[in-house]
Amino acid sequence: MTGNPLQNIAEWRNRPGPSGIPSICTAHPLAIEAAMRATAPSPLPLLIEATCNQVNQEGGYTGMTPAAFRDFVAGIALRLGFPAERLILGGDHLGPNPWKDLPADEAMARAEVMIRDYAAAGFTKLHLDCSMGCAGEPVALDDAQTAARAARLATAAEDARPAGGIAPVYVIGTEVPIPGGAMEEIEGLAVTGAEAALTTYRIHREAFAAAGQGDAFARVIGLVVQPGVEFGNHNVIDYDPGKAAELSVALAQMPGLVFEAHSTDYQTRAALTVLVRDGFDILKVGPGLTFVMREALYGLDAIAEELFPGVRARTLRAAMEGAMLEAPKNWDRYYDGTDAERALQRHFSYSDRIRYYWPVPVADQAVAELFALLGERDLPETLIAQYLGAVYPQVRAGRLRPRARDLVLAAVEKLAQDYIGACCA
Structure with a gap:
């Protein structure tokens, strides 16, 4: 069995080829397909990650266990002819977060089951994040307790990894604000201090050694830090290399x-390139992918109403609004303002909490109906210019077929190419 392709990522910048890698954090099949299409002609492997809330032993919000997510991704790769050996599966923020309302012992026991399932299913990049407090604990734990719990989870992962399989690599540390974007408009961010990063590294090394996991710590390849990039519901904080x-x-x-940068969604390609240059070699992107996917789907929704007014019982946007209002737990406490402002955020927030609703049957059916209505017909260039401006130049130049599914895939692929280009600059 060959070694883990990420084991020597810190050395990539000293050799010809890519210096970093995008981390595709999504469970949407269209976004994953687009990422595969974008990655296929590049020299990079494709790193696809699932988060602890998205995929776990209880199904997460996708309804998938780690093994089911593995098979789901493998099925897309098989259909597209994307080589299985170029796929890397990762687990993000693996720790007690899904169960942090429980006492620590119970939450950590469930986290151990989760990471065992990830390791056993062949996920070979594991981000250990035990920074959050559980019931009766502070909201955030100190480095020593965080590291001790991370070492405990590494022990569970090492015990569960398949015999003869690829040894997993680990990422430690976390970022502020919370994963998935800030909950409010943000004006600035505190970049992780150099001394704080070094302390996190040292304390984790000591905790792994105390747990008898020195070999596992030798496979720690990344540290999550805050380089000064983030997005809220309404705005984006751009990377300022001087501050980092x-x-x-x-x-x-x-x-x-290397450093792992979370919440790089909505950064420009130029900013992403500089992030990689500055050592932030793992670039996480998730909501940004489904944001541009939603843009494209809503563009098609508008085109369908122009071409076939009143044919559908309700538009895709109306179906999504109904799904979100029927089950508000994934957006209600994250959006504030008047009813009209909250309605706007439900569909157009940078936080993209609408992404939680695409797997809902009514939403899935509405997307299927939209694609069925538009079918394989060539859509008018003028309507693509009006409603899908981001991909119109490709259509106008004859590089992209003006068909519904191709247009959505191209919109997401265009964003994925920004990340690939930044890592291969």
Whole structure:
């Protein structure tokens, strides 16, 4: 069995080829297909990650266990002819977060089951995140307790990994604000201090050693830090390399490691390129992918109403609104303002909490009906210009068929190419 392709990622910048890798954090089949199409002609493997809330032993919000998610991704790859050996599966924020309302012992016991399932299913990049407090604990734990719990989960993963399989690599640390974007408009961010990053690294090394997991720590390849990028419901904080300069310099004191940057969604291609240059070699993107997918689907929704007014019982947007209002738990406490402002955020927030509703049967059916209505016909260029401006130039130049499914895939693929280009610059 060959080694883990990410084991030596810290050395990539010293050799010809890519210097970093995008981390595709989505469970939507269209977004995953687009990522495969974008990655296929590149020299990169494709890293696809599932989060603890999205995929776990209880199904998460997708209804998938780690093994089911593995098979789901493998099925898309088989259909497209994407080589299985170029796929890397990762688990993100693996820890007690889904059960943090429970006492710590119970939450950690469930987290151990979860990471065992991830490891047993062949996920070979595991982000250990035990920074959050459980019932009766502070909201955020100190480095020592966080590291001890992370070492405990690494032990569980090492015990569960398949015999003869690829040894997993680990990522430690977490970022502020919470995964998936801030809950409010943001004006600025505190970049992780160099000393704080070095302390996190040192304390985790000591905790792994105390747990007898020195070999596992040798496979820690990344540290999650806050480089000063984030998005809220309404705005995006762009990367400022000057503010992260000291943090970048500190990376030299952590041999074999790169930084992992979360919430890089909505950064420009130029900013992503500089992030990789500065040592943030793993670029996470999730909501940004489904945001542009939703843009494209809503564009098709409008085109369908222009071409076939009143044919459908309700539009895709109306179906999504109904799904979100029927089950508000995934957006209600995250959006504020007047009723009209909250309605706008449900559909158009950068946080993209509408992504939780695409697997809902009524939403899935509405998308299927939209694709069935538009079928394989060539859509008018003028309507594509009006409602799908991001991909119109490709259609106008004859590089993209003006058909519904192709247009959606192209919109997501265009964003994925920004990440691939930044990592291969």
